[in-house]
Amino acid sequence: KAVQDTIAAYVKDGAIDFSEVGLTDEVLQSLERIYIVACGSAYHVGMVAKYVLEDLAHIPVEIDLASEFRYRNPYLAKNSLVMVISQSGETADSLAALRLAKDRNVPTLGVVNVVGSSIARESDYVLYTYAGPEISVATTKAYSTQLIATYLIAIQGAKVKGIIDEARYDALLKELNTLPEKIQKALDDKERMQWFASKYANAKDIFFIGRGIDYAISMEGSLKMKEISYVHSEAYAAGELKHGTISLIEDGTLVVGVLTQKELFEKTVSNMVEVRSRGAYLMGLTNYGNYSVEDTADFSVYVPKTEQYFATSLAIIPLQLMGYYVSVAKGLDVDKPRNLAKSVTV
Ligand code: F1P
Known part of the structure; x- marks a missing residue:
């Protein structure tokens, strides 16, 4: 609304x-x-x-x-x-x-x-x-x-x-x-995210990767995990991962690949394959009608197709839901995140 x-x-x-x-x-x-x-x-x-x-x-x-x-x-x-x-x-x-x-x-x-x-x-x-x-x-x-x-x-x-x-x-x-x-x-698909969030509620670290607009989406998805679920997470421009941070990927580390931008799809997929070879568990987030992420990701999430400039409006929903449900699964009060105010005036 x-x-x-x-x-x-x-x-x-x-x-x-x-x-x-x-x-x-x-x-x-x-x-x-x-x-x-x-x-x-x-x-x-x-x-x-x-x-x-x-x-x-x-x-x-x-x-x-x-x-x-x-x-x-x-x-x-x-x-x-x-x-x-x-x-x-x-x-x-x-x-x-x-x-x-x-x-x-x-x-x-x-x-x-x-x-x-x-x-x-x-x-x-x-x-x-x-x-x-x-x-x-x-x-x-x-x-x-x-x-x-x-x-x-x-x-x-x-x-x-x-x-x-x-x-x-x-x-x-x-x-x-x-x-x-x-x-x-996208909101109606919430049960799928709820199920996934309950599985990863105890995750120690989560990485979000994407390129272009998908990098910006990753930043917001990562912030949601930190501010309401208190899970350490990082958002990385997918191509930057290899310059050091990839060393943090261990067996079972959750990596969320955001793939809404068609021309960057293959590039980000190749970064996902890289982290998988280091043991990462992969969630892929894309729009219907782009390429399929099933071949690459262990868990795939689709949102409706839209103009690529507007992709953030849809792709952010499952990530917000994920933050919300991890918080709920941990028994936290989503509406009262610690150390966060509606406006930060100092
Ligand atoms: C900026 C902001 C919000 C966040 C929280 C703390 O606030 O960082 O994005 O959710 O409320 O402040 P604003 O300048 O958009 O009011």
Whole structure:
């Protein structure tokens, strides 16, 4: 519903309408660079946004953790925009990053859920997400709506810059509209993840690997395991694994391979084969209609097929479910993860 509400807020009569945001076509057209700053899950949305904005809208994107950005001296190019993604709109590091951009007269865009929050008030443009007031401490709904916000900016950017034609624009929006239903389908498959999570509830380490957007998905899947299930996990760009970390793979170590991007499929499969030869137990996560992962993985999970730019919205669901069910299997309180607050204001 949250995803549906966010789409409905900005897609009207078959076109993206940013009048509420103030982000005009002229502003989008003039953008030569976007700096994305955020913390935690919102940063992982930014990682997806980088891939989508660069590939679809040809806008160079730099992404920084807000806690890093605010304490270095970033060089901000002209005709750029600083985009701060924050559910609460109160995260101290994200707010400080926003103020740094303002001090340097760089326009700012807040992608925020809480209306009237500090980041919303201080940003030049505000794109509200519609995740609703009832959000979990460990982000799930807010993450999904932030993704929609970034897809919309990329699609509109691609259109106003003449990179995609009307037909492609319409096709992308049509597919975007199918996401709520497909997310529901992925959620309906929860028993499979519940069964798998109960088997791996006592895992010592879990590795998530993927390339491109699948790397960004891996980062968020890994964070969920840490923050709500307290299982040590790492996300690795699949091609980077061989530069040292592969030594940590032992007999029975769970490795989750994320494979939603067709042209990167074979490459990631070869990394999965590498870890299997070191004894890893493999879970493969992909979309229906891509190649089959059964030959490579010991346990396969499929989500509905979608446009590859939108793959995160679906592939993240089984990983969120996995974090949730591992937490439940360990007898933890999923709604009250230790050491985590809805907004980190110090
Ligand atoms: C950022 C964040 C969340 C996380 C938790 C702590 O918050 O890292 O992603 O789930 O709530 O804070 P925000 O800036 O998006 O409000």
